[in-house]
Amino acid sequence: MSGPPEPVWLVAANVVLWRRYGELGQEMRPGTKAYRGGAKVYVVGTYPGTGHQQLTTVGHGRHTGHWITIDTGTRHLHTFRAQLVYSPAVLERCAGAGCATRQEAEELAALLERVAGEERHAHHGAPHPDGCRCHACLPVTPG
Template identity: 35%
Template sequence: MMDTSAASSAVETPKPCWTAVANIIRERHYGPGGAEIRLGTKHFAPGAKVYVIDWYGGMCQRIIVVGLHRKSRRYITLTIDVRLVENLRPKVCYDPTAIAKFNEHYPSNSRSNYNYTNYLTKEFAETVCQSIPLWQLNYKAAAETPELSADEIEFRRPRTLLSRLQVFLSFIFKN
C-alpha cells in the first residue's frame, strides 16, 4: 500500500505567481451610438475574475487575460479590449489550472531557463494595475474630442515641380 504523503509529493504543485487581477465590466454599450446595453462580454460573464498576464504596450488597446469561459466553464486565454476590465489589483495566483494556462502562454525554452515565473512578478502586476486605467482614460478622452466636419478640413494641393523648386531656391538663398 502506498503512503499518502508519498503520493502527494509525487504530484508537483505549480509555483504561485503574481498577476494583475481584474473583473469584467457588468454593462457595456454596444451597437450604433451605444444604443444597446450588453452584460459582460461574449466569452466572460459580468463580474468574472480574470488574470491579466500580458499586454500590447505599444498599442495601449489590448490585454491578454486568463479566465473562466462563461459557457464551457473552462479556463481560456484571450485577448480583450482594455475597456472591458475594471477593479484592477495585484495578487498572487495559486490556482493550478490558471497557472497551467500561464505556462501555455509563456512556453519554457530548453536553451534558456525562462518561464512565466521570470515574467509574472509583483512589479509587473503593479505596473499593469497603474497603466491600464491610464489607457482607459485615453480612450475616454479620444471619444469626447469632436470630429472635424468636411468643411473644416483644409485639403492641400499637391506640389508641382515648379513650386518645389521655388521652395528649395528660397531656402538656399536665405542661408
C-alpha cells in the first residue's frame, strides 16, 4: 500500500461570477454551465495550438458538487495563481499534469491571466450593456 500522492504545482483560478451571453453579449449568466460563479478550479491541461482559449479544469460541479474534469473557456476564469495541490481527488484527475516548479506554475498563471483578459475583451464585439455585471465591469475590491 502506497502513501498519499506527492503534491504537485498547478494553476488555480476562479470562475467568473457573471458572464456575457447571447447575441453580442447583451445577456448575463451566472458562472458557467458546469461551474458556479466564484468556484475554485485547477488547470490540468492547456491547448497551446489554440492560443490557450480552452483549458482542461478540475473542480466541484455546479449541480452535484462532485469533482468533475471538463474543458472550460479561458475567458470564463480569472485570478490565476500557482498553488501546491495536496488533494488526492485533484491529483488523481490531473494524471501527471502540473508544473515541475512553483516558478513554472507562476509563469503559466501570468500567461493565462493575460490571455483570459484578452479573450473576455475580444469575444463579444459589442459594447457592454447598461448595468453589466461581467468580470470586466464588476468593481474590484482590494484585499
